[in-house]
Amino acid sequence: MKHKLLIIGSVWPEPNSSAAGSRMMQLISSFLFENYQITFVSACAKTENAFDLAALGVDQVPIELNHSSFDSFISELQPDVVIFDRFMTEEQYGWRVADVCPKALRVLDTEDLHCLRKGREQAFKAEQVFDTSYLFNEIAKREIASIYRCDLSLIISEAEIEILTQVFKISPSILYYLPFLLEPITxxxxxxxxxxxxxxxxxxxxxxxxxxxxxxxxxxxxxxxxxxxxxxxxxxxxxxxxxxxxxxxxxxxxxxxxxxxxxxxxxxxxxxxxxxxxxxxxxxxxxxxxxxxxxxxxxxxxxxxxxxxxxxxxxxxxxxxxxxxxxxxxxxxxxxxxxxxxxxxxxxxxxxxxxxFQASDFHAVFHQFIKDVISILNLHRQENFIGQMLQHHTVQSTKFMSKWIEEKNK
CATH class of the missing domain: 3.40.50.2000 (Glycogen Phosphorylase B;)
Structure with missing residues (x-):
């Protein structure tokens, strides 16, 4: 029986438009190689530059924001692994996944550290030299919380692994370095x-x-x-x-x-x-x-x-x-x-x-790591107490805001 992967995208992949699009296609290829049944969903409208995932055998499903139809959809699908494309997507759908499919491994693909990019932009606009004080911005509060709420976060750069572990003091056990996955140049x-x-x-x-x-x-x-x-x-x-x-x-x-x-x-x-x-x-x-x-x-x-x-x-x-x-x-x-x-x-x-950046250097080790985490998922989550704390109803503002919007729209 095939394992099921659900990818929730902030946008539909556009590999010819952005590095983020190429990165997503590399992840999809990696999981296809492992014989996963993949479903890609997004609430974003498709553009003419979007890749035809159906050509790869990937199911494509449009979804809605702030709507319980997603709960019914994921309940029927019952994925083994869920990947959130960027922290904003996890904010919108992570709590729904945790509620409806608590046994699914929740993975955040950060693409890049948005708080780092934002901090550098703020320093640039202020004509100041960037230092770590610029990291502690509003985006960081949301992004770091999202990393903690997930079972695993994929980090594309070694420099960003260092920032997360040294500056934000995040445990390496919930971070995984996975750069671009490329074919060799012969x-x-x-x-x-x-x-x-x-x-x-x-x-x-x-x-x-x-x-x-x-x-x-x-x-x-x-x-x-x-x-x-x-x-x-x-x-x-x-x-x-x-x-x-x-x-x-x-x-x-x-x-x-x-x-x-x-x-x-x-x-x-x-x-x-x-x-x-x-x-x-x-x-x-x-x-x-x-x-x-x-x-x-x-x-x-x-x-x-x-x-x-x-x-x-x-x-x-x-x-x-x-x-x-x-x-x-x-x-x-x-x-x-x-x-x-x-x-x-x-x-x-x-x-x-x-x-x-050879895909073959990362593929087997990465997928074995996924299997290992799934096999001890309860223990893995117990060791991430901050993540459990952030799942508690008293701090789930995005969850209850979404529920309020859903009721208002009825």
């Missing part, structure tokens, strides 16, 4: 990739609904690109990303070589044509999908330390890490004009993918 693939001489121009890419990406493009436009263009007048910067608003489109300037291209139908194709990827993110969290895309396609990067966080471990970076404008610009020019530097950093990228 010599055959490497040989087919375009070489230095056949590439041209710079590229940056990212979903424009994500504030760090939008701010990064503004920073490129106002500060970085004019200085690069001054040294390489013939170069262009191709700006790709889904959901480009009018204010993004208005940044397009053909005369200055700043070209807003919008949604990329094939990320690999546009990345392989580019010579250098630029990622000067000034705030954010998690692992950056744009850096993975670049490394997989043999495109070196110049990136901020925020963009590089958690990506390289002790290995040499797939390009240059620079936070100062002059350093960033000089690194970009060096990569663009020096064949030897370009090739060396490109090879670093292949090594990083193959050494740190």
């Amino acid at each position: 010599d055959y693939i490497i040989q087919k990739l375009p070489k230095f001489e056949s590439r041209e121009h710079f590229i940056t890419i990212g979903n424009f609904l994500h504030p760090p990406n939008y701010q990064s493009v503004i920073y490129l436009k106002q500060h970085i690109w004019p200085l690069i263009r001054k040294q390489i007048p013939q170069a262009e910067l191709h700006v790709y990303g889904s959901y480009a608003s009018e204010k993004v489109i208005q940044l397009h300037n053909k005369k200055n070589g700043f070209l807003v291209k919008g949604y990329a139908e094939d990320v690999s194709e546009v990345m392989q044509h580019a010579k250098v990827c630029l990622a000067p993110l000034q705030f954010g969290a998690g692992l950056k999908g744009k850096l993975i895309d670049a490394m997989q396609n043999g495109t070196p990067c110049v990136m901020s330390s925020v963009a590089a966080e958690g990506m390289f471990g002790n290995l040499p970076a797939s390009g240059f890490i620079a936070d100062e404008e002059v350093d960033f610009v000089n690194s970009a020019v060096a990569l663009y004009t020096n064949n030897a530097i370009w090739n060396n950093t490109k090879d670093n990228g292949f090594n990083i993918i193959n050494s740190r």
Whole structure:
């Protein structure tokens, strides 16, 4: 008999639009490989960029917010494992899962630490240096509570594991490091990739609904690109990303070589044509999908330390890490004009993918861990007393707010 997995998504997966979409597809593939019967549900409307999960044999079911129909649905389904995509989804549905299916393993996929991203954004807007005091924001109170309420939380970055255990003092027993799960880059693939001489121009890419990406493009436009263009007048910067608003489109300037291209139908194709990827993110969290895309396609990067966080471990970076404008610009020019530097950093990228993010290195250990936790679930929960406390009715504000909304809507 197949085990059942229910995934409750804040949105339907869009792997070509965001790193979060790619991450979700990797999780789905991992559980499909373990022969799980998977149902994906979301209260969000589907967009034209949403992946057709039915093609993989995954059931797709729309659900409603603040409605007891979800209780009936999950009662009939009786999943063995429930994954919440982001803490906001757990706030809405976690208590319903706990009430109706108490034996189901509740797993939070954080995607990235939202409180870290928010704290960095607050420091950026205040023009202050980020420190741990910015972590203790309103988002943190909700997100950390969600982590405690779940049996297990998947953390995509080693840096975020350290923050959760060292700063927030969360027990490692309810955290699990699970980065991007990728296929290896073989010599055959490497040989087919375009070489230095056949590439041209710079590229940056990212979903424009994500504030760090939008701010990064503004920073490129106002500060970085004019200085690069001054040294390489013939170069262009191709700006790709889904959901480009009018204010993004208005940044397009053909005369200055700043070209807003919008949604990329094939990320690999546009990345392989580019010579250098630029990622000067000034705030954010998690692992950056744009850096993975670049490394997989043999495109070196110049990136901020925020963009590089958690990506390289002790290995040499797939390009240059620079936070100062002059350093960033000089690194970009060096990569663009020096064949030897370009090739060396490109090879670093292949090594990083193959050494740190191979799905086969994580798959078996992860699923054995899931089985082990399920086998001692009651004991596991007993050892997480804070989680039990946060399930108590006196602190379940989201539960009773949802019930009130449901009654009001009748």
